[in-house]
Amino acid sequence: MLQSGQYNKLNQKKQHTLREVVSLEGVALHSGVPVELTIKPAAIDNGIVFKRIDINTGHAVIPAKWNFVSDTRLCTTITNKQGISVSTIEHLMAALSGCGIDNVTIEVNGPEVPIMDGSSEPFVSIFQSCGVVEQNAARQILKIRKPIEIFGDLGECIILSPAEEFSIEFEIDFNSMAIKEKSLDISLVNGTFNHDISSARTFGFLEDVDKMRAAGLGLGGSLDNVVVVDGSNILNTGGLRFNDEFVRHKILDCVGDVYLAGGPIVGRIKAFKTGHYFNNKLLRQLFSEADAWEWITFPEEKNQPRYELASALV
Numbered sequence: 001m002l003q004s005g006q007y008n009k010l011n012q013k014k015q016h017t018l019r020e021v022v023s024l025e026g027v028a029l030h031s032g033v034p035v036e037l038t039i040k041p042a043a044i045d046n047g048i049v050f051k052r053i054d055i056n057t058g059h060a061v062i063p064a065k066w067n068f069v070s071d072t073r074l075c076t077t078i079t080n081k082q083g084i085s086v087s088t089i090e091h092l093m094a095a096l097s098g099c100g101i102d103n104v105t106i107e108v109n110g111p112e113v114p115i116m117d118g119s120s121e122p123f124v125s126i127f128q129s130c131g132v133v134e135q136n137a138a139r140q141i142l143k144i145r146k147p148i149e150i151f152g153d154l155g156e157c158i159i160l161s162p163a164e165e166f167s168i169e170f171e172i173d174f175n176s177m178a179i180k181e182k183s184l185d186i187s188l189v190n191g192t193f194n195h196d197i198s199s200a201r202t203f204g205f206l207e208d209v210d211k212m213r214a215a216g217l218g219l220g221g222s223l224d225n226v227v228v229v230d231g232s233n234i235l236n237t238g239g240l241r242f243n244d245e246f247v248r249h250k251i252l253d254c255v256g257d258v259y260l261a262g263g264p265i266v267g268r269i270k271a272f273k274t275g276h277y278f279n280n281k282l283l284r285q286l287f288s289e290a291d292a293w294e295w296i297t298f299p300e301e302k303n304q305p306r307y308e309l310a311s312a313l314v
């Protein structure tokens with residue numbers, strides 16, 4: 001079984017899938033209904049694909065790719081050309097990235113991935129228990145060749161630059177006494193995602209939680225799956241898992257969102273106050289500039305893109 005610290009050596013060169021089928025159950029954060037998730041091993045070059053098994057029209061497959069992202073307001077949602085969606089995919093995508101998994105089919109019996117404990121840890125844990133197996137094909141890795149910069153109207157900023165490994169430097173800026181440690185710079189190699197980032201939970205402010213509930217959203221949210229901040233207090237029994245759990249979760253979201261590139265990135269992300277919207281905008285800008293990126297294998301060789309860049313849905 002792969003342990004933290006061994007992933008990088010094992011998974012850089014070859015594609016990987018799960019050893020066997022895994023299943024889990026949980027609640028959907030927004031609708032509050034129970035959801036079943038079944039994650040199945042898949043063949044070389046399958047990529048990560050979601051399948052809505054509650055849809056019987058034959059159009060239930062949604063590739064986990066940046067150009068299928070249709071909504072980034074509360075979570076990341078992907079939608080196929082027939083209008084079939086699955087949302088809240090980012091924590092599961094982050095776990096797949098952290099475990100070096102390239103090929104799986106994810107069956108879900110509703111429109112939302114279960115929130116579990118609000119982090120990626122339950123997914124990482126089940127993948128590690130099941131085991132991850134090497135496949136006999138080279139892993140296509142997205143090498144960044146030129147910096148891409150995205151700026152928002154409120155001072156937000158995300159920059160993706162060439163580098164020799166995947167790293168993220170993130171800074172948050174919430175006006176809250178409860179959020180003291182605001183920045184973290186982490187190299188996401190050798191199992192650091194699973195060890196240092198995967199258990200950081202999603203968070204919200206009590207006043208926003210009340211507004212979401214009033215709007216019929218967040219109905220599955222509870223102190224079991226969201227860190228809730230009320231002024232200078234953390235309402236969850238036991239407090240935080242890390243002093244800087246908030247910024248760690250923002251890094252987790254970013255890891256999950258940028259795995260929608262279609263493979264692992266070799267490059268450095270520097271982000272300030274950004275979220276799902278900017279993570280997707282970064283990939284859209286990246287792929288619009290043909291000289292900014294290249295699919296490579298190790299040892300570095302030039303390759304054709306692994307996936308056809310299908311026309312963007314939105």
Ligand SMILES: [Zn+2]
Nearest residue numbers: 090202249253
């Ligand atoms: Zn999140």
